[in-house]
């Protein structure tokens with residue numbers, strides 16, 4: 001599966017959200033769309049899912065423009081929206097059966113597929129429980145099962161891990177990673193560790209354009225020389241003096257406390273260059289410190 005984005009722009013009431021976006025997305029490894037709050041990730045995903053029209057531009061799915069031929073995308077799409085529709089009184093099984101009938105599946109096909117999907121998202125033991133008794137992570141997994149009804153080839157998930165505890169987040173992203181083996185999986189997030197764990201390609205959307213697209217490790221390489229660390233000896237309450245810039249973080253190490261700074265010119269003489277994390281590389285891109 002190939003999804004090609006060509007000169008895509010979106011304006012709301014004359015305000016530009018993004019302009020002239022270009023990208024080539026291929027199946028085989030999840031694709032992470034990263035960007036701060038308000039960058040336009042949801043707007044872009046809604047255009048890719050054909051829920052919204054762009055102001056200009058085209059998106060080709062295996063060569064067909066889905067802006068002019070939305071059914072081409074709708075026929076192969078599984079979408080996990082930011083807010084999974086919530087029917088508290090339905091059991092997981094009832095909810096999925098209802099959605100399957102909306103998608104025109106026969107009762108028999110639906111029953112078989114729902115049983116398989118509940119197993120795939122590790123909810124087969126609780127299929128008869130009401131959604132009101134599910135945790136946030138379990139509801140997100142019901143959302144994934146719903147997105148996978150009718151065996152879509154493209155899965156698009158909008159901030160799927162937001163609000164989940166660390167264990168639920170790992171379960172969900174492992175599920176997305178597994179799906180990415182045989183689906184085109186695109187997920188948006190502002191949480192770098194989500195894409196770090198599963199994405200083979202990342203797109204960074206900021207100030208209306210893609211600042212970076214490529215492999216996560218290539219971004220880390222670009223950020224070499226932009227992250228510096230130095231030890232500090234003060235007690236924790238006095239640390240705030242080192243953290244006055246939003247490019248600095250405090251890190252607890254077995255040997256003591258370190259300040260890590262994203263900059264080309266460290267302020268402290270004793271600072272040593274260190275290997276950037278993906279999160280630091282991402283922040284460095286947003287702040288214009290990492291040369292692209």
Ligand SMILES: Nc1ncnc2c1ncn2[C@@H]1O[C@H](COP(=O)(O)OP(=O)(O)OP(=O)(O)O)[C@@H](O)[C@H]1O
Pocket residue numbers: 012013017035036037038039040041042043044190
């Ligand atoms: N229907 C709309 N009309 C006008 N402006 C809108 C509309 N929908 C979104 N916007 C604006 O577009 C910008 C991008 O919003 P969007 O929800 O796409 O960002 P996002 O990256 O998904 O953010 P978040 O991570 O907070 O969900 C925001 O400034 C938002 O206020």
